[in-house]
Amino acid sequence: MPNTFFGWIHLLIDEYGSLFLQGAGVTMLIAVVGTVAGFVIGLLVAILRTIPIKPSAPAWQRILLRGFRTVLTVYIEVFRGTPMIVQAMVVYYGALQYLQLDMSALLAAFLVVSVNTGAYMAEIVRGGILSVDKGQKEAATAVGLTHWQSMTNVILPQAIRSILPAVGNEFVVNIKDSSVLNVISVTEVYFMSKSAAGTYLKYFEVFFITAVIYFVLTFTTTRILRLVEKKLSGKDSYTVYGSQSDSNAPIRYSPEDR
Amino acid sequence: MDSSNSPIIEILGLDKKFGRNTVLSGIDLHVPKGQVVCLIGPSGSGKSTLLRCINLLETPDAGIIRFHGQDTTQMPKGLLHAKIGMVFQQFNLFGNLDALENCVLGQMKVLRRSRIQSVGIAGKYLERVGMLPYRDARPDQLSGGQKQRVAIARALAMDPEVLLFDEPTSALDPEMVDEVLSVIRTLKDGGLTMIIVTHEMAFARDAADRVVFMDAGQLVEEGKPEALFTNPKNDRTRAFLSRSLRGHGTGLA
Numbered sequence: 001m002p003n004t005f006f007g008w009i010h011l012l013i014d015e016y017g018s019l020f021l022q023g024a025g026v027t028m029l030i031a032v033v034g035t036v037a038g039f040v041i042g043l044l045v046a047i048l049r050t051i052p053i054k055p056s057a058p059a060w061q062r063i064l065l066r067g068f069r070t071v072l073t074v075y076i077e078v079f080r081g082t083p084m085i086v087q088a089m090v091v092y093y094g095a096l097q098y099l100q101l102d103m104s105a106l107l108a109a110f111l112v113v114s115v116n117t118g119a120y121m122a123e124i125v126r127g128g129i130l131s132v133d134k135g136q137k138e139a140a141t142a143v144g145l146t147h148w149q150s151m152t153n154v155i156l157p158q159a160i161r162s163i164l165p166a167v168g169n170e171f172v173v174n175i176k177d178s179s180v181l182n183v184i185s186v187t188e189v190y191f192m193s194k195s196a197a198g199t200y201l202k203y204f205e206v207f208f209i210t211a212v213i214y215f216v217l218t219f220t221t222t223r224i225l226r227l228v229e230k231k232l233s234g235k236d237s238y239t240v241y242g243s244q245s246d247s248n249a250p251i252r253y254s255p256e257d258r
Numbered sequence: 259m260d261s262s263n264s265p266i267i268e269i270l271g272l273d274k275k276f277g278r279n280t281v282l283s284g285i286d287l288h289v290p291k292g293q294v295v296c297l298i299g300p301s302g303s304g305k306s307t308l309l310r311c312i313n314l315l316e317t318p319d320a321g322i323i324r325f326h327g328q329d330t331t332q333m334p335k336g337l338l339h340a341k342i343g344m345v346f347q348q349f350n351l352f353g354n355l356d357a358l359e360n361c362v363l364g365q366m367k368v369l370r371r372s373r374i375q376s377v378g379i380a381g382k383y384l385e386r387v388g389m390l391p392y393r394d395a396r397p398d399q400l401s402g403g404q405k406q407r408v409a410i411a412r413a414l415a416m417d418p419e420v421l422l423f424d425e426p427t428s429a430l431d432p433e434m435v436d437e438v439l440s441v442i443r444t445l446k447d448g449g450l451t452m453i454i455v456t457h458e459m460a461f462a463r464d465a466a467d468r469v470v471f472m473d474a475g476q477l478v479e480e481g482k483p484e485a486l487f488t489n490p491k492n493d494r495t496r497a498f499l500s501r502s503l504r505g506h507g508t509g510l511a
Binding site for chain 2: 054055056132133135136138139140141142143144145146149153154157158
């Protein structure tokens with residue numbers, strides 16, 4: 001048995017290296033699936049929530065729309081107002097006991113992270129939509145586009161560029177927060193670490209390695225996102241102003257910068 | 259199609275409130291095909307709101323607006339907006355699309371034209387407003403006057419029967435006003451029906467077939483430009499005209 005810190009690190013990596021790697025893979029998989037699916041959910045929810053309720057519309061239409069908005073607001077409030085660790089338990093065991101639905105832990109993980117991220121994304125996208133000048137929607141309407149058409153062709157392409165840093169941020173949050181899914185035995189990197197630590201009861205050494213893994217994952221992701229953002233801003237007419245992941249990004253737009 | 263002397267747009271007893279604030283009351287207005295009507299009046303008199311009611315960007319509280327005799331609220335939205343185009347004070351070009359695509363989008367999505375056909379028509383109208391060389395430019399690469407000309411081409415590409423202009427030159431630097439006004443004049447020569455909210459009295463005077471003066475949400479006086487400008491019958495019209503003709507640029511936006 002080694003008797004130094006580095007000795008232990010060496011032994012643990014030798015013995016559990018593939019376990020850590022596998023866990024890191026699952027963590028990234030959950031983060032990617034959850035963020036992408038959550039982003040799609042967020043876009044849809046934001047489009048639905050911004051359907052204008054015209055006072056001239058028939059009563060049943062207005063009631064339906066209002067009901068719909070309420071349901072979406074409740075979804076956002078509930079999933080932002082409860083911890084993901086609790087959501088994981090409720091969804092996984094709820095499905096098992098009351099719907100006789102024995103999902104794999106990984107499927108439950110995808111579901112929980114997607115729906116949870118969707119609630120945050122919906123608010124981020126809504127903020128992005130509100131940041132686009134009102135005249136854009138009016139012009140789209142005046143040309144004859146439907147709400148859906150003006151959103152997908154005019155408003156969202158402009159909104160998404162401005163919310164890109166916030167979306168990237170959610171991705172990084174998901175890499176870290178998917179660790180809570182260990183409570184439903186998802187084999188992500190935290191769960192793997194727990195198993196590894198149990199053998200020799202070397203918690204500090206194991207979780208030191210875990211911390212390094214998480215940091216490498218988030219650091220790399222942040223750099224890649226920064227590159228993507230730079231690429232988008234490289235085009236002549238668009239810069240992601242006030243970027244959150246690049247301290248060099250301009251905070252304010254000035255036309256002379258071009 | 260109706261005969262040319264029947265109104266293309268017919269407004270009867272139009273009321274519009276914003277909350278408790280009455281913005282328009284009892285507006286009656288008939289616009290025959292091919293006529294150019296200029297709406298003038300002080301800021302807050304309801305000119306823009308009237309315009310926005312015509313293409314249902316605002317929903318009227320009472321009254322009826324007919325297009326070729328048909329109640330506009332009963333028309334399919336896409337058709338209504340294609341037939342009645344609009345040009346905004348702030349241009350509102352789609353910021354994510356270049357000049358050409360600005361003119362193509364509505365044609366493809368609303369009129370279901372093919373891409374080839376849409377691009378051809380867009381090019382034709384961009385040429386007509388003198389903006390074809392800038393077809394690949396993004397809105398933020400264009401000057402105000404250029405943006406407004408693209409916005410006019412975008413509206414024309416939908417083959418509208420009526421074009422609404424909401425203070426098309428108010429957001430422009432003075433030296434760019436003429437390039438936009440001259441485009442509008444060529445449209446008049448082409449026989450397009452237009453309703454134009456404007457503070458450019460000289461333009462209203464020489465380009466309009468009819469001038470309508472509005473104040474405090476009411477249609478106060480209307481007539482041929484020579485008659486209304488030289489011999490206004492209503493005191494409010496007289497007061498407004500003397501104010502706005504005294505110094506050019508009333509500071510009203």
